[in-house]
Amino acid sequence: MKFNELTVNSSRLWESLMEMAEIGKAPENGVSRPALSKEDGKARDLLTEWIKPFVDEMMVDEVGNMFFIKHGTNSDLPIVLSGSHLDTQLHGGRFDGVLGVLAVLEVLRTLHENQILLDHGFGLVNWSNEEEARFCPAMGSAVFSGKLSSEQVLDCRASDGSHYGTCLKQIGYAGNQLPSSLKVKAYLELHIEQGPVLENENLDIGVVTGAQGQMTMDVTLQGVAGHAGTVPMRLRADALACASEIISQCRSILLKKEDGVMTVGTMDVEPNSRSTIPSKVVFGMDIRSPHSESLEQLKNQFTEAISSISQKHHCTNNVEIRSFKPPTEFDDSCIEVIESAAKKLQYGYKRMPSGAFHDACMVNEIIPTGMIFTPCLNGISHHPSEYASQEQLFKGVNTLLHSLSELCRK
Amino acid sequence: MKFNELTVNSSRLWESLMEMAEIGKAPENGVSRPALSKEDGKARDLLTEWIKPFVDEMMVDEVGNMFFIKHGTNSDLPIVLSGSHLDTQLHGGRFDGVLGVLAVLEVLRTLHENQILLDHGFGLVNWSNEEEARFCPAMGSAVFSGKLSSEQVLDCRASDGSHYGTCLKQIGYAGNQLPSSLKVKAYLELHIEQGPVLENENLDIGVVTGAQGQMTMDVTLQGVAGHAGTVPMRLRADALACASEIISQCRSILLKKEDGVMTVGTMDVEPNSRSTIPSKVVFGMDIRSPHSESLEQLKNQFTEAISSISQKHHCTNNVEIRSFKPPTEFDDSCIEVIESAAKKLQYGYKRMPSGAFHDACMVNEIIPTGMIFTPCLNGISHHPSEYASQEQLFKGVNTLLHSLSELCRK
Numbered sequence: 001m002k003f004n005e006l007t008v009n010s011s012r013l014w015e016s017l018m019e020m021a022e023i024g025k026a027p028e029n030g031v032s033r034p035a036l037s038k039e040d041g042k043a044r045d046l047l048t049e050w051i052k053p054f055v056d057e058m059m060v061d062e063v064g065n066m067f068f069i070k071h072g073t074n075s076d077l078p079i080v081l082s083g084s085h086l087d088t089q090l091h092g093g094r095f096d097g098v099l100g101v102l103a104v105l106e107v108l109r110t111l112h113e114n115q116i117l118l119d120h121g122f123g124l125v126n127w128s129n130e131e132e133a134r135f136c137p138a139m140g141s142a143v144f145s146g147k148l149s150s151e152q153v154l155d156c157r158a159s160d161g162s163h164y165g166t167c168l169k170q171i172g173y174a175g176n177q178l179p180s181s182l183k184v185k186a187y188l189e190l191h192i193e194q195g196p197v198l199e200n201e202n203l204d205i206g207v208v209t210g211a212q213g214q215m216t217m218d219v220t221l222q223g224v225a226g227h228a229g230t231v232p233m234r235l236r237a238d239a240l241a242c243a244s245e246i247i248s249q250c251r252s253i254l255l256k257k258e259d260g261v262m263t264v265g266t267m268d269v270e271p272n273s274r275s276t277i278p279s280k281v282v283f284g285m286d287i288r289s290p291h292s293e294s295l296e297q298l299k300n301q302f303t304e305a306i307s308s309i310s311q312k313h314h315c316t317n318n319v320e321i322r323s324f325k326p327p328t329e330f331d332d333s334c335i336e337v338i339e340s341a342a343k344k345l346q347y348g349y350k351r352m353p354s355g356a357f358h359d360a361c362m363v364n365e366i367i368p369t370g371m372i373f374t375p376c377l378n379g380i381s382h383h384p385s386e387y388a389s390q391e392q393l394f395k396g397v398n399t400l401l402h403s404l405s406e407l408c409r410k
Numbered sequence: 411m412k413f414n415e416l417t418v419n420s421s422r423l424w425e426s427l428m429e430m431a432e433i434g435k436a437p438e439n440g441v442s443r444p445a446l447s448k449e450d451g452k453a454r455d456l457l458t459e460w461i462k463p464f465v466d467e468m469m470v471d472e473v474g475n476m477f478f479i480k481h482g483t484n485s486d487l488p489i490v491l492s493g494s495h496l497d498t499q500l501h502g503g504r505f506d507g508v509l510g511v512l513a514v515l516e517v518l519r520t521l522h523e524n525q526i527l528l529d530h531g532f533g534l535v536n537w538s539n540e541e542e543a544r545f546c547p548a549m550g551s552a553v554f555s556g557k558l559s560s561e562q563v564l565d566c567r568a569s570d571g572s573h574y575g576t577c578l579k580q581i582g583y584a585g586n587q588l589p590s591s592l593k594v595k596a597y598l599e600l601h602i603e604q605g606p607v608l609e610n611e612n613l614d615i616g617v618v619t620g621a622q623g624q625m626t627m628d629v630t631l632q633g634v635a636g637h638a639g640t641v642p643m644r645l646r647a648d649a650l651a652c653a654s655e656i657i658s659q660c661r662s663i664l665l666k667k668e669d670g671v672m673t674v675g676t677m678d679v680e681p682n683s684r685s686t687i688p689s690k691v692v693f694g695m696d697i698r699s700p701h702s703e704s705l706e707q708l709k710n711q712f713t714e715a716i717s718s719i720s721q722k723h724h725c726t727n728n729v730e731i732r733s734f735k736p737p738t739e740f741d742d743s744c745i746e747v748i749e750s751a752a753k754k755l756q757y758g759y760k761r762m763p764s765g766a767f768h769d770a771c772m773v774n775e776i777i778p779t780g781m782i783f784t785p786c787l788n789g790i791s792h793h794p795s796e797y798a799s800q801e802q803l804f805k806g807v808n809t810l811l812h813s814l815s816e817l818c819r820k
Contacts, residue, residue, distance in 0.1 A: 195640025212639055216684065228673035228696045229622055230605025230765030231789055233665060240674055244657035251651055255643060263638035264650055265684045269677045274626065274694045276675050284684045286638045355640030379641055 004344065006114060008401055010394040013106045017393075020046065020086075020102060021094040030384030031094055035087035035129035036064070036164065041171030043086040047101065047126060054108040055124075059182075060175030062150040064128035064168045065140040067178070070108060072121040072408060078183035079121035080407045081367075082107075082400065084191060085130035085140075085359060092131070093386025095376065095393075100190045101126050103397040107404060118408035120185060127359045128173070134158040141362035150177075186334055186407050187369045189360040190400045192388050196379030197352060204395040205342040205349035206373030209335055211361045212260070212288035212353050213295045213327035219246070219306060220318040225271065225279035240269055240278040242313035249305045250285070253298070260289035260298060261355070290327050290353035327353075328361040334370025334407075341402035347395050372399050414754065416524060418811055420804040423516045427803075430456065430496075430512065431504040440794030441504055445497035445539035446474070446574065451581030453496045457511065457536060464518040465534075469592075470585030472560040474538035474578045475550040477588070480518060482531040482818065488593035489531035490817045491777075492517075492810065494601060495540035495550075495769060502541070503796025505786065505803075510600045511536050513807040517814060528818035530595060537769045538583070544568040551772035560587075596744055596817050597779045599770040600810045602798050606789030607762060614805040615752040615759035616783030619745055621771045622670070622698035622763050623705045623737035629656070629716060630728040635681065635689035650679055650688040652723035659715045660695070663708070670699035670708060671765070700737050700763035737763075738771040744780025744817075751812035757805050782809050 023043045024033030033039040044066060048058070057069040069079060084100025104124040111118070128140030135158050142148040154165035168174045193199075198206050223239035247264050254262045266284040287302070289295045303319055310317040335351070342349040352373070354361075360371045374396030377387040388396075433453045434443030443449040454476060458468070467479040479489060494510025514534040521528070538550030545568050552558040564575035578584045603609075608616050633649035657674050664672045676694040697712070699705045713729055720727040745761070752759040762783070764771075770781045784806030787797040798806075 193640065194637055195642070196636075196645050197640075197642060200645060214639065226606075226789065227604055227766060227791065228675060229624065229671065229698050229767075230603065230607075231671070232605070232607060233661075233671055235606050235610065235789075238673070240677060241657060241661055244654040244661075244674075247651060247654035248658050251643075251654075261639065261641070261643055263648070263685070263687055264654075265638060265679075265686050265688060266682050267650060267677060267679045269675075272676050274675045275673070275696055277673055278675060286685055288639050356637060357639075379636065379645075381637065 003116065006110065006401065008106045008110045008394065008397045010390055012109065013102065013393060013397060014390045016050070016102045016105065017094060017098065020098055024088065026091050026384060028384040029094060030091045031088045032090050032092065033086065033088040034090060034133035035131060035135060036167035036171060038171065040087050041173065044126065044171070044173055047086065051105055051108065051124065054112050059178060060173055061178050062175060063140050063143045063153045064173040064175065065144055066126040066173070067123055069121055069123040072119050073117050074119050075121070077120045078185040079123050080186050080404060081123045081125050081184050082188045082404055083125035083127065084189050085127045087129055087131050087133065089131050089133050089382045091384060092382050093384060095192045095386055095388050096194065096381045097130055099192060099393065103190045103400050106397055107401045110401060118405060120408040122404060122408050130359050134160070134162065135164060138357065138359055138362055141359035145362045145365045147362060147365065184367050187360065187363045187367045188334065188372065188400060188403055189358060190372045190374070190396055191358060192376040192381060193373040194376065194379065194381040195355050198373060198375035199377070199379065201350065202348065203350055203375065204347035204392065205399050206352045207335060207339045207342060207349055208330060208354050208371035208373055209351050210290055210330050210353050211328040211357055212290050212355055213292060214286065214288045214323065214325045215295055215299055216284065216286050216322040218320045218322060219283050219285060221281045221310060221315045223277070223279050223313065223315040226277040228275040228277060231277060236277055237314035238277050239281040239315055242310055242315045243267070243281040243283055246306050246309045249309060250302050253301050253305065257294060260287070260294050262287045288355065292326050295327070328364055330364055330370050331368035334368050337406050338370050338372055338399065338403045341399050341406065344402060345398055347399065372396060372403070413526065416520065416811065418516045418520045418804065418807045420800055422519065423512065423803060423807055424800045426460070426512045426515065427504060427508065430508055434498065436501050436794060438794040439504060440501045441498045442500050442502065443496065443498040444500060444543035445541060445545060446577035446581060448581065450497050451583065454536065454581070454583055457496065461515055461518065461534065464522050469588060470583055471588050472585060473550050473553045473563045474583040474585065475554055476536040476583070477533055479531055479533040482529050483527050484529050487530045488595040489533050490596050490814055491533045491535050491594050492598045492814055493535035493537065494599050495537045497539055497541050497543065499541050499543050499792045501794060502792050503794055505602045505796055505798050506604070506791050507540055509602060509803065513600045513810050516807055517811045520811060528815060530818040532814060532818050540769055544570070544572065545574060548767065548769055548772055551769035555772045555775045557772060557775065594777050597770065597773045597777045598744065598782065598810060598813055599768060600782045600784070600806050601768060602786040602791060603783040604786065604789065604791040605765050608783060608785035609787070609789065611760065612758065613760055613785065614757035614802065615809050616762045617745060617749045617752060617759055618740060618764050618781035618783055619761050620700055620740050620763050621738040621767055622700050622765055623702060624696065624698045624733065624735045625705055625709055626694065626696050626732040628730045628732060629693050629695060631691045631720060631725045633687070633689050633723065633725040636687040638685040638687060641687060646687055647724035648687050649691040649725055652720055652725045653677070653691040653693055656716050656719045659719060660712045663711050663715065667704060670697070670704050672697045698765065702736050705737070738774055740774060740780050741778035744778050747816050748780050748782055748809065748813045751809050751816065754812060755808055757809065782806060782813065
């Protein structure tokens with residue numbers, strides 16, 4: 001068989017995914033395997049057991065990131081890393097994170113049974129605590145990328161008061177500083193899309209160009225309460241009428257752009273009484289765009305709309321920016337390698353930004369990085385109904401296999 | 411002194427109002443005197459003590475409505491009634507309701523000290539339980555008007571489980587069926603406007619033409635939850651974006667009309683999470699208009715807007731009409747009598763509908779009825795800051811004096 005025709009074992013991959021989903025199994029195909037829980041420990045154990053025959057080296061760093069390395073033929077060359085995370089949301093699904101880990105296991109198995117050796121070393125990484133189920137998100141990859149110190153992470157506490165360092169020891173995954181000799185050439189991550197784009201366009205592969213930047217803000221509108229029957233319309237300062245017009249207007253502004261999304265997900269109305277004109281409304285706005293300039297422009301246009309509409313409604317307004325993450329742009333050569341692999345395999349693909357944040361965005365800060373998306377049913381994730389078909393996953397992992405092999409051969 | 415120049419005693423009226431406000435006194439000029447409470451009993455006692463010297467007859471009906479009657483010179487003629495209610499909201503103010511009761515006391519005092527006898531008998535009524543502080547509103551006047559039976563009212567329970575009949579007995583105001591010989595020619599009620607119209611137009615008197623009809627409805631919009639970052643705008647079914655457009659659109663429809671008001675006072679968003687597209691929104695809409703046809707038309711236009719905007723947003727909608735009260739139209743001759751009195755007294759006045767519901771709307775069902783409004787500060791009521799100046803009240807009670815006298819002389 002020519003290497004170009006090499007594919008992974010689709011049913012072996014599926015079986016591993018289903019077996020892993022038994023750890024932290026929740027009703028209706030759900031999985032609850034929050035970071036550093038007993039279940040996370042068991043999942044790490046199972047992964048270690050499975051992968052041992054196919055790698056030469058194992059390392060666990062101080063915050064619990066796990067590295068499994070298969071040496072290349074040339075030990076002077078930096079290694080290529082790929083992976084994702086085994087932890088899940090509370091009542092999450094069977095694919096988010098774990099797919100990117102078990103995909104690399106499947107790549108290793110496939111290379112092994114076909115006796116294929118690569119020039120560069122090649123490693124799987126399981127990032128510690130990606131989801132936000134207990135602790136703040138993406139802490140493992142943040143330490144690897146130098147964004148957080150290991151001390152900061154080890155000392156932090158979960159919402160339930162648990163101590164990161166203690167929990168990590170309890171599951172047996174407190175390790176040591178990585179050797180400075182570890183050099184990484186590139187990082188790839190395979191993940192379900194968590195959105196409906198690929199499914200809707202009937203495509204197999206998303207070649208991820210980066211991740212959207214995100215700005216979140218709280219908008220507070222202060223009006224004047226009044227009797228719903230006796231205050232004429234023109235004398236009102238109705239905070240909810242004002243909020244409604246702002247939301248509609250900002251939506252119109254956004255829809256005129258080519259990309260980006262905006263969501264008002266939370267709204268609290270005071271006094272929230274049937275026969276009283278609302279005196280106060282607070283809503284939370286989430287704006288994302290793959291382009292820094294767009295995000296900045298949207299911020300200005302929205303602030304302007306909020307101000308002028310508030311004035312019209314005789315309301316005062318306060319806009320508080322809660323967070324601002326600039327967009328991530330993945331490495332051009334990684335993007336090209338993935339695109340070439342999808343093309344070679346004759347899969348339907350498109351370049352697209354990621355709507356969500358991933359460990360890859362952290363790693364991209366210090367290492368050339370790329371991501372591959374596979375479609376998922378109705379774009380749903382973080383929910384028991386999260387689903388991707390065996391066929392969809394097969395194509396995703398094949399794309400990863402050929403992208404990794406290409407990077408390890410160059 | 412000519413009768414045409416007769417006026418009430420402004421400071422005596424004010425003192426009575428302030429003394430009554432001591433019963434159930436709450437912080438910051440507030441009054442808490444819910445219906446059938448100990449305080450309501452004390453207020454009824456004080457009213458009885460004050461009014462005794464000026465009337466010939468007292469009656470309390472089965473549900474606690476109190477009637478005080480001054481005989482006319484011709485006992486064959488039906489009497490003219492006027493009044494309002496002594497009960498208040500929890501943490502209500504000093505004027506809502508009590509003004510209309512003590513105004514009639516002041517009219518009786520004024521007629522007495524000027525030794526003026528009228529042809530028709532003339533009575534004060536204190537309606538039992540007008541506010542919605544404990545029981546459903548306007549129960550006393552509903553029984554008088556035949557809308558409810560006395561049994562229905564006596565057996566009903568407050569939100570705290572209290573029994574109407576028992577509470578009424580406890581304060582000593584459980585009476586008997588009114589004599590069938592009691593004939594009423596007309597009913598007038600003086601009340602603070604509870605809105606900002608008169609104050610804004612710098613007028614003294616509102617000649618009330620009727621009360622707005624009211625329709626309340628619950629609108630439920632069902633969309634689809636999704637990740638705020640990964641679902642493209644065109645694939646969303648965002649229930650809050652949909653609700654915002656509906657509210658803005660209905661407001662635009664309403665503003666094109668000459669009268670009527672609409673308020674969305676309540677809104678609940680699910681899951682109300684910052685990074686999730688809202689899957690469900692329920693909001694409560696209150697629509698009022700002085701014209702039956704307008705109300706019906708608004709209902710149709712709003713329902714149509716809700717339906718087409720929901721479709722555009724890929725949301726399903728459900729509209730539940732919770733209540734429908736047709737507008738009240740007061741008696742033309744009562745309106746004219748009040749208007750003539752205000753004109754004669756050279757007060758600034760205008761015809762206007764009432765935004766709120768009053769006992770007068772009930773009484774209007776069986777007896778020719780009219781209402782007089784006086785301005786109140788910033789249109790505020792049902793709140794400790796409820797206020798009307800001595801001068802404003804003076805003009806209101808003078809208008810009542812001359813309107814009642816006119817009706818009692820004809």
